[in-house]
Amino acid sequence: MIMKAFKDIEIFTRTAELGSLSKAARSLDITPSAASAALKRVEEDVDALLIVRSTRSLRLTQEGTLYLRYCQQALKLMIEARDATRSIHAAPGGTLRVSVSSDFGRNLLAPWLDELQTTHPEFQIRLILSDHVSNVMKEEVDIAIRYGVPPDSTQIAVPLAPDNRRILCASPDFIARAGQPATPYDLVNYNCLCFMVGERVHDQWHFLNRQKQDEAMITVSGNCSSNDGDMVRRWAISGKGIAYKSKLDITEDLRAGRLVQVCSEWQGEVAPLYLVVADRRQLSPLVRVLKEFLQHKCAGLS
Known part of the structure; x- marks a missing residue:
């Protein structure tokens, strides 16, 4: 009007x-x-x-x-x-407010953004680290980078790593002490490190073995749980137990030998990574440059 x-x-x-x-x-x-x-x-x-x-x-x-x-x-x-x-x-410049999960943000996105800003010094990034799922419709963020399809279908979700999955992992020291589970069913006998969403502990871990055509939903338990995904990763590296992590988040740890994959013949649940905006008009040249850069980086870890 x-x-x-x-x-x-x-x-x-x-x-x-x-x-x-x-x-x-x-x-x-x-x-x-x-x-x-x-x-x-x-x-x-x-x-x-x-x-x-x-x-x-x-x-x-x-x-x-x-x-x-x-x-x-x-x-x-x-x-x-x-x-x-x-x-x-x-213009591909200006300030971009980015909400991202703690683990991915600290260990992957932050160094990637440092690299991006060397070639695009006009980028100004405000990085908001939180495992709270940001509502891009209501909160003061331009984009959110999150695992899983947004529950609100009106939001625009651009895939960054659509084939990413969760995997079981532990430190070599923990495996040397506790032994390696043969199948996910054995997890009930191991100390498992759980992630929390609010007050809810994510203690039901889903797996699929396509070769054996077997699907398992295992309820695990352990002495450590946190609402910070990076804390769960750090516990796993320190040898406290077995974690169920996004493969993207721990790829560098696997390559460095800080963590090893457990039950590799079993697939964990899909954990696609998306760049989320409230409206398609927010896919500005700045956001498109970031999207293409992150898609390239994620592909390099797969």
Whole structure:
């Protein structure tokens, strides 16, 4: 409604400046009748006659002259605001507020962003680390990087690592002391390190063995649980037990030998990684550069 009112004001201003309703209509690519209707709406809004019109000419009234001066100032500000907004949206620069889970954010995203900023120094990143699932519709974040499909189907979820899965892992020291489980069914005999969502402990771990056509849902237990995914990872590295982690989060630990995969013939549940925004118009050049960079980085870990 507001933008329609500004369009009407633009028609009034153009008519006054050109001295002709038909010329104003042609310059704005609208019909004379549409221009006339717009002028009528403006006059009804201010409750005053602004332009005296005849078949051959028109002239501004005293009220119209005063109103035109304010309208020209308002349109100038609107054009400046539009151009400034478009310039931010069009250029791959500016500040980007990114919400991300603690483990992925600390151990992968943060060093990746350091690398990105060496080639794109115009990037300004505000990194919000939390295992609380951000609501990009309500919270002051531009994008969220999260595992799993967003429950709100109105949000735009762009896949970064669609084939990522959870895997069982433990430190070599723990395996040397406690032995390695042969199947996920043996986990009931091991100390398992659990992640918490709010007050709910994620203690039901799902697995699939395609070769044996076996599917298992195991309820595990252990002496350590945390609502911080990075804390669970650190416990696993220190040898406290077996963890059920996103493979992305621990790929570097597996390569360095800090952790080893357990029951590798069994697939854990799918944990796709997504870049989430509230509206498709938020996929600005800045966000697209980040998306393509992260897709490349995630592919390199698979």
